[in-house]
Amino acid sequence: MKIVAVALKVPLHKTFDYLLPDPLPFSVKLGMRVEVNFARQKKVGIIVEIKNDSDFDIKKLKKIDNILDLNPILQPDLLVLLKFAAKYYCYPLGETLQIALPKLLRQGKSPDKTSISYLELTEQGLTSKSLKGKKQQALLEQLKGSGKTPVTELKALGFASQTLKSLIKNNLIREFIEFDEQWQSRELTVNNRLKLNDEQAIACAAINQNDGYKTFLLEGITGSGKTEVYLQALENTLKHGQQALVLVPEIGLTPQTVNRFRRRFPDTPIMLWHSALTDNERLQTWRFCEKGSCAIVIGTRSAIFIPFAKLGMIIVDEEHDASFKQQDTLRYHARDLASFRANQLQIPLILGSATPALETLHKALINKYQLLTLSKRAQTTTDNQYFLIDMKGQEEHAGIAEASIGAINQHLKKQKQVMVFLNRRGFSPTLICHECGWLSHCGRCSTNATYHKSMQSLICHHCGEQKPPPHQCPDCGSTQIVPAGKGTEQIEEFLHEQFPDIPINRIDRETTRKKGSLEQALSEINTPGPRILVGTQMLAKGHHFPDVTLVIILDVDSGLYSCDFRATEHLAQLITQVSGRAGRSGEAGQILLQTHFPEHPLLQDLINNGYQDFARYALSEREITDFPPYSSMALFRAEAHSMQLVTSFLNLLIPEQPLHGIQLLGPIPAPLEKIAGKYRYQIHIQSNNRATLHQYISQLVDYLSTSKLATKVKWSLDIDPIDMA
Numbered sequence: 001m002k003i004v005a006v007a008l009k010v011p012l013h014k015t016f017d018y019l020l021p022d023p024l025p026f027s028v029k030l031g032m033r034v035e036v037n038f039a040r041q042k043k044v045g046i047i048v049e050i051k052n053d054s055d056f057d058i059k060k061l062k063k064i065d066n067i068l069d070l071n072p073i074l075q076p077d078l079l080v081l082l083k084f085a086a087k088y089y090c091y092p093l094g095e096t097l098q099i100a101l102p103k104l105l106r107q108g109k110s111p112d113k114t115s116i117s118y119l120e121l122t123e124q125g126l127t128s129k130s131l132k133g134k135k136q137q138a139l140l141e142q143l144k145g146s147g148k149t150p151v152t153e154l155k156a157l158g159f160a161s162q163t164l165k166s167l168i169k170n171n172l173i174r175e176f177i178e179f180d181e182q183w184q185s186r187e188l189t190v191n192n193r194l195k196l197n198d199e200q201a202i203a204c205a206a207i208n209q210n211d212g213y214k215t216f217l218l219e220g221i222t223g224s225g226k227t228e229v230y231l232q233a234l235e236n237t238l239k240h241g242q243q244a245l246v247l248v249p250e251i252g253l254t255p256q257t258v259n260r261f262r263r264r265f266p267d268t269p270i271m272l273w274h275s276a277l278t279d280n281e282r283l284q285t286w287r288f289c290e291k292g293s294c295a296i297v298i299g300t301r302s303a304i305f306i307p308f309a310k311l312g313m314i315i316v317d318e319e320h321d322a323s324f325k326q327q328d329t330l331r332y333h334a335r336d337l338a339s340f341r342a343n344q345l346q347i348p349l350i351l352g353s354a355t356p357a358l359e360t361l362h363k364a365l366i367n368k369y370q371l372l373t374l375s376k377r378a379q380t381t382t383d384n385q386y387f388l389i390d391m392k393g394q395e396e397h398a399g400i401a402e403a404s405i406g407a408i409n410q411h412l413k414k415q416k417q418v419m420v421f422l423n424r425r426g427f428s429p430t431l432i433c434h435e436c437g438w439l440s441h442c443g444r445c446s447t448n449a450t451y452h453k454s455m456q457s458l459i460c461h462h463c464g465e466q467k468p469p470p471h472q473c474p475d476c477g478s479t480q481i482v483p484a485g486k487g488t489e490q491i492e493e494f495l496h497e498q499f500p501d502i503p504i505n506r507i508d509r510e511t512t513r514k515k516g517s518l519e520q521a522l523s524e525i526n527t528p529g530p531r532i533l534v535g536t537q538m539l540a541k542g543h544h545f546p547d548v549t550l551v552i553i554l555d556v557d558s559g560l561y562s563c564d565f566r567a568t569e570h571l572a573q574l575i576t577q578v579s580g581r582a583g584r585s586g587e588a589g590q591i592l593l594q595t596h597f598p599e600h601p602l603l604q605d606l607i608n609n610g611y612q613d614f615a616r617y618a619l620s621e622r623e624i625t626d627f628p629p630y631s632s633m634a635l636f637r638a639e640a641h642s643m644q645l646v647t648s649f650l651n652l653l654i655p656e657q658p659l660h661g662i663q664l665l666g667p668i669p670a671p672l673e674k675i676a677g678k679y680r681y682q683i684h685i686q687s688n689n690r691a692t693l694h695q696y697i698s699q700l701v702d703y704l705s706t707s708k709l710a711t712k713v714k715w716s717l718d719i720d721p722i723d724m725a
């Protein structure tokens with residue numbers, strides 16, 4: 001009698017045994033989907049083990065209802081990766097597998113049902129000069145830049161079906177369905193390849209010489225041409241008929257990035273993977289990759305779970321970016337899983353960043369990774385100049401120092417672009433009563449509600465609650481309610497009054513909510529002429545803005561004195577990345593940092609010696625204080641509507657005697673103690689030995705599976721947490 005262990009989407013750390021039908025219609029393999037009856041419900045599960053015996057009474061085992069696949073839906077290597085992820089991040093295997101699978105496969109649908117249609121320019125479209133319709137012209141331009149592009153991708157950029165249809169009707173573009181099985185046998189076409197500088201050439205050669213698994217850290221300052229190294233390293237992979245996975249941060253996935261790949265390899269099938277794909281597209285991309293008919297996938301973190309027929313290289317661009325870490329359910333880090341996967345497949349992994357995470361840099365410095373350095377900018381020979389503006393006693397307007405306003409004026413006069421950075425959207429972070437000091441708190445979270453002037457509302461950025469601002473103070477009845485503190489909306493308003501003739505683009509989560517609006521703004525920024533950009537960290541990453549020569553960072557101080565041990569690392573990364581948008585072609589850029597602490601050692605080190613130096617010093621501090629990467633950490637969080645319930649639950653987990661090799665800190669309130677009405681507390685778990693940490697945690701999870709109290713609170717484990725909130 002054959003028995004299979006099935007992983008089901010249930011929040012339990014175990015699998016379930018079922019009997020296979022006898023005789024079997026065909027051979028059953030690991031990774032196939034089955035339909036079973038579980039707690040009187042039909043569920044789709046995955047076979048993760050085939051065996052002859054069970055720990056349960058075989059007579060009581062149920063038969064599976066259906067085998068859904070003729071071939072495994074999860075390849076053996078992917079199954080191994082997911083089993084590792086479930087174990088490492090202490091998350092139920094069944095739920096882990098379900099997170100990796102496209103929704104249609106989770107629902108038991110057939111993998112081969114959908115198709116993707118593409119658009120490309122016709123001969124006539126290629127030579128067409130200009131069209132009357134603005135939108136139609138924009139679509140032509142887009143396709144000239146990107147080559148053939150999936151219809152849904154164009155729609156995501158804001159093009160209407162009507163625009164597409166009218167161009168098809170006029171024979172300027174054509175629609176087709178692609179299933180490219182041939183790309184490996186064609187000669188690779190490479191367009192517009194740049195001549196590498198020495199450092200780039202050395203990096204590329206090191207990667208290409210490699211055979212088997214190796215991780216490279218490409219530590220290249222902003223604008224040093226890391227992307228060019230990726231592109232030329234990829235050539236080798238593609239020539240061997242191998243596929244490549246390029247992971248990018250969530251907001252790094254812009255048409256500019258993608259177009260660069262498409263223009264370089266015009267005959268090579270390239271697909272995107274991100275949260276805005278439809279279920280059909282997601283499944284189709286998954287299948288194309290699995291069958292080998294897609295050569296390059298550019299995707300956000302979950303692309304690490306895509307199956308490939310012949311994966312030859314993984315690249316993680318901006319590897320330090322926090323969006324590679326999933327912050328709920330399976331709290332995986334895509335970079336770390338990429339390293340597991342590259343090792344598993346014996347292929348190279350390239351981690352690229354101007355501001356590597358200290359974990360990554362540490363591995364490079366102890367020679368676990370090979371360090372490749374790009375120390376010069378590709379298109380300019382002059383370095384950016386930094387200036388600290390001491391805000392103590394400075395006259396300021398909407399948070400902008402008089403000196404900064406003068407600098408803006410100068411750069412605009414020279415027909416250049418200026419970027420003003422503030423990591424806080426909205427008009428002001430809170431409203432305050434001028435008479436009694438009442439503050440606009442969110443009713444459900446231990447935080448303020450942000451005032452958004454254009455929408456006339458108070459919005460909590462944590463739970464999303466939205467309400468109109470009061471006309472009178474709820475406490476004292478005064479009508480003198482005023483905004484306190486600054487947000488990007490207010491900066492934009494002020495700069496608009498100050499420079500009425502200069503176009504301003506504000507880029508934050510609010511102004512880019514509408515489909516295609518970010519792309520629209522980015523393309524405006526690339527038209528020459530003076531312009532001001534105001535934005536949050538959406539502006540910080542990866543963009544190439546050739547005309548920006550002045551960057552002003554307004555709120556440096558908020559990151560200087562934080563209790564989070566990673567705060568300075570993140571601040572240094574942010575300052576470096578934002579600054580890196582200036583002076584990228586020709587002229588050197590100027591960076592103004594507004595601060596009340598100009599003598600702060602972090603700022604001094606950063607502006608005088610650069611991130612590379614700062615990072616190495618910060619690592620030595622981590623070593624002294626025993627923080628990661630010199631120790632391993634996990635965060636145990638719990639939340640419930642009753643504070644008493646959460647704390648007594650967590651107190652139960654703290655043993656009376658200290659544990660050997662494990663340090664526990666807590667329970668302590670999370671930095672945001674209450675969100676959406678729930679109290680949040682946590683325990684920090686730390687050890688100098690990763691194995692000891694994991695051993696302790698698996699005992700903890702075993703204990704929790706039997707604890708009654710554990711069912712009354714919502715708890716979670718975060719292994720290698722990067723956000724302590």
Ligand SMILES: Nc1ncnc2c1ncn2[C@@H]1O[C@H](COP(=O)(O)OP(=O)(O)OP(=O)(O)O)[C@@H](O)[C@H]1O
Nearest residue numbers: 194195196197222223224225226227228378379542
């Ligand atoms: N060898 C080269 N010769 C001339 N120009 C180059 C070369 N390599 C790169 N460039 C150009 O330099 C600019 C910056 O390169 P790129 O965007 O790849 O830098 P990056 O290191 O990825 O920067 P960031 O980290 O800021 O995103 C681009 O316009 C690119 O085309």
Ligand SMILES: [Zn+2]
Nearest residue numbers: 442445460463
């Ligand atoms: Zn709230």
